[in-house]
Amino acid sequence: MGRVFRSLDDAEFNRLFTEFRFTAYRLESLQVYDVSYEKAAFELFLSGQRRGEYPGIAQWIDETITPARDSGKLVHRVHVVEEPLSDYVRFECAWAYAHTVSAGEDVRFIPVPSGEWPEGLPRYDYWLFDSCLLVAMHYRDNGEFEAAEILDDPEKIVQANFWRDMAVRRSISFATFAARHDGVF
Template sequence: MQSWLDMLREATAKGRRFARVRVVTLPLTDYSRFGVWCAQFTNGAGEDIRYLTRDKAEAAGLPDHDYWLFDSRKLVRMHFDDNDAFLGGEIIEDAAEIVKHNYWRDAAWHHAVRRDDFAAEQHLGRL
């Protein structure tokens, strides 16, 4: 993890931005609690991870699939099996799909809360 933190510090010092919204189900699974714990370090290194509960994501009309946007123009949709095992990522090049996912990213950001606020709401503290 230290090499990731070092990379984040170096990249953000050069002006790069790393941000994500994690959509989580309540109550949190052990894995999600671990993610909240890790986020205190990555946020400290320059990444901005925020949290959105699944019910709020659904109410906002956000999709139920996971994806990554790189520089707002490269889209990778993640695929999982019925047991949530990762099957791989699919590169999407369709401009309309990329625009739609940018909109969803921005909407998720609008509704999400900062890691420390989310941890406090969930009574997690600094873990």
């Protein structure tokens, strides 16, 4: 076990997103993330405001996506989403992914019926940097962030690469996913 980060604002944790050399990959498995910097924007979304952009996403684009894209690096993610979509996933699509994809992030989805899960993929969130640095993302049942943990076990790193490849193969692009859900977000 390696370093544990208790805050998403931890400077060392955030350096991972600027110091990777080639790829930063995220597997997302939750249908709701309870992140403090999104709360006000999520409430606006729920009240009916559409297609907004909030400071947290603008910062992610300015500090991570744009510099990575301009350096020839790839930031990508696959989100396993249950259908019908949760309000939070609809919010992510409209207020986050629509903007980050336009800026250069490759966001993909594996849609599944509610209560089902893709065979062989974990219900486990993680970041994988350059295929060799694995960071497990730990959340409470309500989606509240608990910790990010660097895992240095070679078997777990290989497994995370396998899951990444499997998820990317099974996924559809944001554009395809958005077209399937036209008007939902």
